[in-house]
Amino acid sequence: MFSHLVISIDELWLKGKNRKDYLRSAVDHVAAVFKVYHPDKFTFKIQSERLYYSSKTLFSEELIKALTCVPGLAYISPCKMLERLPDENLENVYEEIVNGLSIMDKKSIVFRAMVKRVDKNFSQTSVFIGREIGHRVITRYPLAKVDLKHAELVIDVRILPKHISISTETRKGMGGLPWGSTGSAVTMLSGGFDSPVASFLMAKRGVKQSFVFFHAYPFVGREVVTKIKNLTKELAKFQRQTHLYIVPFGDIQNLISKQCREEYRTLVFRRYMIEISNLICDKVKADSVITGDCIGQVSSQTMHNLHLMDLVSKRMILRPLVGYNKLEILNTATAIGTHDISIIPHDDACSLFASKNPIINPNMEYWQNWDKDFDISAELAAALEKTEVFSINLQGEFYKKEYFSFDA
Ligand code: ATP
Numbered sequence: 001m002f003s004h005l006v007i008s009i010d011e012l013w014l015k016g017k018n019r020k021d022y023l024r025s026a027v028d029h030v031a032a033v034f035k036v037y038h039p040d041k042f043t044f045k046i047q048s049e050r051l052y053y054s055s056k057t058l059f060s061e062e063l064i065k066a067l068t069c070v071p072g073l074a075y076i077s078p079c080k081m082l083e084r085l086p087d088e089n090l091e092n093v094y095e096e097i098v099n100g101l102s103i104m105d106k107k108s109i110v111f112r113a114m115v116k117r118v119d120k121n122f123s124q125t126s127v128f129i130g131r132e133i134g135h136r137v138i139t140r141y142p143l144a145k146v147d148l149k150h151a152e153l154v155i156d157v158r159i160l161p162k163h164i165s166i167s168t169e170t171r172k173g174m175g176g177l178p179w180g181s182t183g184s185a186v187t188m189l190s191g192g193f194d195s196p197v198a199s200f201l202m203a204k205r206g207v208k209q210s211f212v213f214f215h216a217y218p219f220v221g222r223e224v225v226t227k228i229k230n231l232t233k234e235l236a237k238f239q240r241q242t243h244l245y246i247v248p249f250g251d252i253q254n255l256i257s258k259q260c261r262e263e264y265r266t267l268v269f270r271r272y273m274i275e276i277s278n279l280i281c282d283k284v285k286a287d288s289v290i291t292g293d294c295i296g297q298v299s300s301q302t303m304h305n306l307h308l309m310d311l312v313s314k315r316m317i318l319r320p321l322v323g324y325n326k327l328e329i330l331n332t333a334t335a336i337g338t339h340d341i342s343i344i345p346h347d348d349a350c351s352l353f354a355s356k357n358p359i360i361n362p363n364m365e366y367w368q369n370w371d372k373d374f375d376i377s378a379e380l381a382a383a384l385e386k387t388e389v390f391s392i393n394l395q396g397e398f399y400k401k402e403y404f405s406f407d408a
């Protein structure tokens with residue numbers, strides 16, 4: 001455990017004039033994580049666009065783990081901070097590094113040194129210091145090997161104006177852009193593998209999200225809601241604050257099933273899901289809708305049918321999985337912790353109502369006119385009124401439940 005932490009921000013070099021805002025968003029999100037996982041006193045400064053934290057009490061593994069889920073952070077380095085000795089003497093640094101690597105006594109570890117002079121007045125070059133570190137480590141631990149491209153352990157050394165930081169446990173952050181810095185969305189979350197992965201990919205690009213699930217109650221039970229809540233719990237750790245909307249959708253599906261041609265049902269259900277998602281966007285002032293659609297996965301995801309959904313949506317529909325193969329989706333689901341929740345079977349009303357032969361090439365005249373004498377607005381309003389809204393904090397804890405209202 002460490003009492004110093006250095007965090008670097010991803011993609012700042014791309015941001016031109018917006019740099020300051022991006023940096024501020026990242027700093028605010030990190031501050032919110034510290035508030036929960038390190039309530040003790042700490043000091044903080046920004047130097048060369050890296051964030052430096054130090055505290056008299058040690059930073060916990062939970063804190064560091066939570067920071068790896070903050071969008072926009074490139075690296076999180078728990079480190080030791082040494083005072084600089086006079087005359088550019090680095091003996092204390094070399095000693096600290098070598099002593100801290102006793103694991104190399106027993107294990108052959110491939111490593112490299114990465115040295116940076118933040119203080120450009122320091123006359124020894126980074127290459128020279130890096131070689132010196134490599135030489136000393138190999139001399140002390142004959143099993144160790146240097147490899148600049150494939151190192152499993154990186155010894156990160158920074159020469160700061162008054163101190164020298166050493167880190168051998170740098171964690172890769174989530175990367176991408178800070179939370180909320182690129183806009184906001186309502187994410188349509190079903191119980192499958194795809195939509196949680198779609199949410200993660202957009203979180204990585206800085207999109208702040210609320211979630212919506214269309215619950216076919218009373219045709220399916222409440223168990224699926226527990227599943228959706230568990231998925232939301234996992235996804236909430238990539239955000240500062242999360243809301244989940246559970247819309248009762250069974251009566252609407254039942255009504256539609258009686259009214260439209262069987263092979264059009266899935267598309268029509270999806271159309272109303274998109275419409276309600278847009279209403280929730282109005283409420284939370286979101287810019288877009290996110291779905292887990294993937295080109296060609298099922299009949300509702302042909303290019304043509306996806307385009308029909310674009311036509312009913314007032315907002316842009318973001319579909320980050322369009323080009324993903326199923327295996328790639330499953331691997332990402334495993335990495336973010338949603339796979340083992342998604343794999344649990346759940347009752348699905350879409351399959352209860354769905355046609356055996358869903359339409360692939362809809363007749364546009366029928367699609368545009370089937371609902372001419374069919375007014376569903378009262379049912380949509382009633383569903384929204386009964387929509388449960390849950391609030392979830394960055395630890396994934398559900399702390400509030402209320403009912404949807406446009407006024408609140
Ligand atoms: P997933 O795509 O999450 O694996 P799925 O494959 O069963 O689940 P599809 O029927 O392919 O879902 O639907 C495509 C997308 O439409 C989903 O990824 C999700 O974004 C949205 N969606 C479908 N059903 C629901 C629902 N009941 N509630 C919320 N969103 C839904």
Ligand code: MG
Pocket residue numbers: 192194292293294297
């Ligand atoms: Mg799918």
